[in-house]
Amino acid sequence: MTASIQIHGKCDSKFDSVKDVFLENFTKRGDVGAAVCVYVQGKPVIDLWGGYADAARSRPWERDTIVTVASTTKGMVATCAHLLVERGQLDLDLPVAHYWPEFAQKGKENIPVRWLLSHRSGLPGVRQDMPPESLYDWDRYAAAIAEIEPWWEPGSKHGYHALTYGFLVGEVIRRVTGQSVGQFFKNEISGPLNADFFIGVPENQDHRAAEVLPGPIPDIEESPILAKILEDPEGMTARAFINPPRQPDVFNTRAWRAAEIPSSNGHTTAWAVARIYSMLAQGGVLDGLRILKSQTIENAIVEQSSGPDAILVYPNRFALGFGLSSELRPFGSNERAFGHSGQGGSTGFADLDAQVSFGYVMNQFLSPTVEAPDLRWPALANAVFDCLN
Secondary structure (H helix, E strand, O other): OHHHOOEEEEEOHHHHHHHHHHHHHHHOOOOOEEEEEEEEOOEEEEEEEEEEOOOOOOOEOOOOOEEEOEHHHHHHHHHHHHHHHHOOOOOOOOEHHHHOHHHOOOOOOOOEHHHHHOOOOOOOOOOOOOOHHHHHOHHHHHHHHHHOOOOOOOOOOOOOOOOHHHHHHHHHHHHHHOOOHHHHHHHHHHOOOOOOEEOOOOHHHHHHEOOOEOOOOOOHHHOHHHHHHHHOOOOHHHHHHHOOOOOHHHHHOHHHHHOOOOOOEOEEOHHHHHHHHHHHHOOOEEOOEEOOOHHHHHHHOOOOEEEOOOOOOOOEEEOOOOEEOOOOOOOOOOOOEEEEEOOOOOEEEEEOOOOEEEEEEEOEOOOOOOOOOOOHHHHHHHHHHHHHO
16 A cells, blocks of 8 residues: 555755655655645745545545644744734733733733743643533633633743643734634734635635544553543643543544634644745745744744643743754754644744754654654654755
């Protein structure tokens, strides 16, 4: 079956080895359908896709196939927030309650906006049981967040806000602009850049959506995060990831695609991810269109959190809404590299010094373990920078 995989698209000859690695992702690393795109100095040098958009392997992956990219969406939400900062509409050091008065309860009165973006607010999950349908009810879920007390003293440490991040930052964006985060993102960023990245997929685009193929559930002894969730189902790690509960097939429903869950359910192509990050890698401008000022981007990638994570089981580094390059997530080859990965394996990043952007999307989700990490996008990214050096 893997022998029949055909790779389509364009790749500058300088990057032929990246095309070889992309094919190896299908033959050796488990990809079923996927795409990768790379920009260098504002120009696309790699735009490849291949495989199948469905489990039956009957529908070929096309250049415009979209797929849910989980937390890779978080970088798009951060970009929206920084655009508002640049315009003077959002002050990261003002309390969240300045924009969202209902938030000012149970010890949250003085939490500044920047702690939402840097995963320091102490609100990684809702304590009360949330029914599955609440995931699609923005007002209900945002109200639940406003009513909870922090799990730790805000600002004292960081812990990954897997689901709540999008509602926290998204509600601030909604209060400031009067638009949902998906609407604002389309109007101000993805639309002007002609980048097909949806936070809330219109029904008339459903035919482009790839079927997500959930990965196998790892053994507890191979997955410290799963072990932590099962050890304390009402603890903050469990609440961060599985409240409300979601079945593996949720990613293939119209309800999931239609909703705006800006921490988790963006749908896009590799080309669109790389294009938006190319704008960031070029100091806020692409094809003559300026979206952000270069200083806004510099401010956005100043480290805010690093070291042990209160939710996850490995250390990480966060700026203001973006992950920073680390040994586990090498976003580029330089210190000023930043981006965000998503559950299952997707990722997007920018390297300011190299002026490189990278986007990788796929439909075969994997559940990496300590013994078996997901090497698909790291192998591609390493090959890109090997070609540049």
